[in-house]
Amino acid sequence: xxxxxxKLIQYSAIKPTGSLTLGSYLGAIKNWCGLCSEYSSxxxxxxxxxxxxxxxxxxxxxxxxxxxxYYIASGLDPEKCIFYIxxxxxxxxxxxxxxGCYSMFGELSRMTQFKDKSAKNADNINGGLFTYPVLxxxxxxxxxxxxxPVGEDQRQHVELCxxxxxxxxxxxxxxxxxxxxxxxxxxxKVMSLTExxxxxxxxxxxxxxxxxxxxxxxxxxxxxxxAVTDCETCVRFDAxxxxxxxxxxxxxxxxxxxxxxxxxxxxxxxxxxxxxxAVGEAVCDTLRPIREEANRILADKAYLESxxxxxxxxxxxxxxxxxxxxxKKVGFVKKP
Ligand code: AQP
Numbered sequence: 001x002x003x004x005x006x007k008l009i010q011y012s013a014i015k016p017t018g019s020l021t022l023g024s025y026l027g028a029i030k031n032w033c034g035l036c037s038e039y040s041s042x043x044x045x046x047x048x049x050x051x052x053x054x055x056x057x058x059x060x061x062x063x064x065x066x067x068x069x070y071y072i073a074s075g076l077d078p079e080k081c082i083f084y085i086x087x088x089x090x091x092x093x094x095x096x097x098x099x100g101c102y103s104m105f106g107e108l109s110r111m112t113q114f115k116d117k118s119a120k121n122a123d124n125i126n127g128g129l130f131t132y133p134v135l136x137x138x139x140x141x142x143x144x145x146x147x148x149p150v151g152e153d154q155r156q157h158v159e160l161c162x163x164x165x166x167x168x169x170x171x172x173x174x175x176x177x178x179x180x181x182x183x184x185x186x187x188x189k190v191m192s193l194t195e196x197x198x199x200x201x202x203x204x205x206x207x208x209x210x211x212x213x214x215x216x217x218x219x220x221x222x223x224x225x226x227a228v229t230d231c232e233t234c235v236r237f238d239a240x241x242x243x244x245x246x247x248x249x250x251x252x253x254x255x256x257x258x259x260x261x262x263x264x265x266x267x268x269x270x271x272x273x274x275x276x277x278a279v280g281e282a283v284c285d286t287l288r289p290i291r292e293e294a295n296r297i298l299a300d301k302a303y304l305e306s307x308x309x310x311x312x313x314x315x316x317x318x319x320x321x322x323x324x325x326x327x328k329k330v331g332f333v334k335k336p
Contacts, residue, residue, distance in 0.1 A: 018202030027151025084311035224280030
């Protein structure tokens with residue numbers, strides 16, 4: 001990180017609620033990789049965010065390590081980026097409490113994800129689900145973040161983070177930088193293959209609509225062959241009326257770099273029987289090397305531990321400076 005000191009900072013996180021999907025990769029991780037040379041980079045595995053839904057502790061532990069392995073296997077370099085596990089840096093919880101006192105009930109109630117998750121987990125609408133965006137604001141603000149590369153679904157939370165930071169700065173003077181959400185041009189919202197009205201998510205009850213980064217080629221091909229399309233047979237981008245096909249085109253465009261026009265020409269007159277397996281193969285070619293590298297990294301537990309231990313040390317250094325500044329501003333007496 002030494003030679004990155006003067007660069008702007010990119011910060012992002014994913015919660016290990018399940019296995020990473022093609023959505024997490026195209027909407028977030030791939031974008032992170034592209035920005036790494038330009039930005040000083042900090043990436044978190046947000047395990048604290050994960051317990052807003054009920055998680056089996058063993059599964060959460062496994063997902064956390066698996067996620068770190070996939071970050072590295074996707075091309076993010078631990079020598080150049082900071083990777084850490086959120087619960088290893090206690091400042092997140094502490095800043096979250098302070099920021100909660102500058103977050104309004106009304107604005108938190110308006111968060112789309114809170115409404116969606118409440119509907120999905122009607123028997124467990126807990127306080128953590130409600131204050132999730134406050135913890136996310138703390139995550140971002142602790143690291144003097146300039147940009148937050150996220151998918152479309154997280155844009156609203158980054159906007160709220162700016163509002164909270166602005167409010168705090170208004171009361172106590174310039175304390176937090178105001179971060180900006182950065183979204184990929186294509187792939188900002190990858191939809192489910194079986195229900196193209198719904199976002200592809202890691203915590204879906206059924207994984208038929210989601211491509212997991214750890215899926216084998218065979219499973220990926222099967223899922224694409226079964227992807228929902230429409231009763232026409234032409235490969236044409238129309239996000240309103242041809243949701244399934246447009247989603248497949250967006251995926252194909254992301255993994256091949258081809259424009260929608262090029263894709264339409266490539267599959268002109270060929271029908272979905274040719275198009276769907278072609279998308280599947282292109283995705284297999286992208287994910288195979290990542291999966292193989294992640295499996296290799298996962299087998300080396302000592303290496304993984306050294307990465308997240310070093311990451312926690314570096315992250316804590318930055319986070320503790322921000323928290324001390326905040327504690328001083330609000331009037332807490334300095335601990336001797
Ligand atoms: N389908 C998607 N298309 C584009 N981007 C996506 N992201 C997630 N799914 C898609 C982006 O990846 C990051 C994941 O962050 P997260 O796991 O903390 O939040 P999430 O958006 O709630 O992701 P999931 O997969 O839907 O998780 P669950 O099922 O646990 O709620 C974010 O940048 C997100 O935008």
